Amino acid sequence: MTDATTNAATGTPEAQFGDYVQLLKPRVMSLVVFTALVGLLVAPGGVSPMIGFAAILFIALGAGASGALNMWYDADIDLIMKRTRGRPVPSGRVEAGEALSIGIALSVISVAMLGLATNWVAAGLLAFTIFFYAVIYTIWLKRLTPQNIVIGGAAGAFPPMIGWAAVTGSVSLESILMFGLIFMWTPPHFWALALFMKADYQEAKVPMLTVTHGRAETRRQIWIYSLLLAPVALGVGLTSIAGPVYLAAAVVLNAIFLIRAFAVWRRDEATSEADGFSAEKRLFRFSLSYLFLHFGALLADSALRLTGVWGA
Amino acid sequence: MPITQTHELHTRRFGRNLGVALSLVAFAAIVFGMTIAKIREGASMEAFDHQPRVSITPPVSSGSEDGQ
Numbered sequence: 001m002t003d004a005t006t007n008a009a010t011g012t013p014e015a016q017f018g019d020y021v022q023l024l025k026p027r028v029m030s031l032v033v034f035t036a037l038v039g040l041l042v043a044p045g046g047v048s049p050m051i052g053f054a055a056i057l058f059i060a061l062g063a064g065a066s067g068a069l070n071m072w073y074d075a076d077i078d079l080i081m082k083r084t085r086g087r088p089v090p091s092g093r094v095e096a097g098e099a100l101s102i103g104i105a106l107s108v109i110s111v112a113m114l115g116l117a118t119n120w121v122a123a124g125l126l127a128f129t130i131f132f133y134a135v136i137y138t139i140w141l142k143r144l145t146p147q148n149i150v151i152g153g154a155a156g157a158f159p160p161m162i163g164w165a166a167v168t169g170s171v172s173l174e175s176i177l178m179f180g181l182i183f184m185w186t187p188p189h190f191w192a193l194a195l196f197m198k199a200d201y202q203e204a205k206v207p208m209l210t211v212t213h214g215r216a217e218t219r220r221q222i223w224i225y226s227l228l229l230a231p232v233a234l235g236v237g238l239t240s241i242a243g244p245v246y247l248a249a250a251v252v253l254n255a256i257f258l259i260r261a262f263a264v265w266r267r268d269e270a271t272s273e274a275d276g277f278s279a280e281k282r283l284f285r286f287s288l289s290y291l292f293l294h295f296g297a298l299l300a301d302s303a304l305r306l307t308g309v310w311g312a
Numbered sequence: 313m314p315i316t317q318t319h320e321l322h323t324r325r326f327g328r329n330l331g332v333a334l335s336l337v338a339f340a341a342i343v344f345g346m347t348i349a350k351i352r353e354g355a356s357m358e359a360f361d362h363q364p365r366v367s368i369t370p371p372v373s374s375g376s377e378d379g380q
Contacts, residue, residue, distance in 0.1 A: 017331025
């Protein structure tokens with residue numbers, strides 16, 4: 001997004017508007033928008049389209065704010081990792097202090113506006129999510145424990161719960177299970193990535209499970225979390241928000257996920273190296289579709305209920 | 313005297329300034345849209361200047377209680 005303009009006085013690259021957008025991690029935001037939208041649409045009751053639109057926008061803005069705070073604090077390790085060294089702060093286009101100010105300002109705006117648009121339960125959950133991601137995960141535990149991915153996953157799991165609370169003003173079993181689905185999905189998803197992106201995390205000295213406990217243990221943990229994920233995913237299917245589409249999708253998707261996770265667990269390093277980590281890459285790619293299709297199925301069931309195909 | 317471009321900073325930062333301007337216009341439009349939506353839903357509207365606010369006005373006592 002950045003062009004070649006430079007600040008004439010300092011010689012540093014001049015930040016363009018796109019660089020500030022990059023601070024908000026738009027790709028992560030797309031998952032937040034989608035899951036929060038599903039949480040909002042499957043919730044009993046409803047809100048006007050304008051309020052629903054505003055709620056999703058401010059949830060996304062809150063997620064963006066926590067992304068900016070993450071980029072502010074993690075600039076040192078982002079500079080080391082190949083994948084992240086082109087980000088606005090490590091590349092010098094945006095100053096760390098600017099990222100911090102933008103993160104704090106957008107946090108306040110998003111929480112206040114979500115509270116005014118919907119209710120203060122949803123706003124409180126959004127505030128807690130930003131705090132959890134920025135302080136508990138980024139500042140405190142990311143560099144301290146190999147369970148960092150599990151903890152960070154919790155922050156990514158809140159959006160459907162916030163979407164649900166925006167409509168109902170409460171937390172319920174359905175929203176907790178939607179939270180659980182993303183929470184249990186995150187470790188196998190990211191550890192599969194860590195298995196074939198090994199050098200990056202190691203160089204940045206981030207205690208990834210692959211580094212601290214070894215790759216065999218990571219493969220075992222992927223399998224364990226996949227086993228725990230399946231009942232949560234099927235559990236969502238037994239609640240009022242799901243229907244036949246979700247149940248059918250959950251059975252098929254979890255069967256495939258378990259087969260692929262099992263394949264990753266049973267492999268040794270030599271086999272993986274020989275075929276370029278094909279099983280690990282297959283699991284990682286499938287995990288993306290897995291989450292999208294689960295939430296898509298919830299949306300399909302909700303639409304079919306609304307059109308009167310089944311349920312009321 | 314007409315306002316003219318006086319510094320190369322204006323051209324260099326045009327994109328950034330335009331982005332900020334559009335964001336602010338979008339924010340104002342969203343607040344306006346939210347207000348209209350809330351009024352249509354029948355949310356209680358209270359002014360904060362020189363008007364009694366229903367939510368903090370004490371209930372009016374009945375006449376029979378006054379006389380006893």
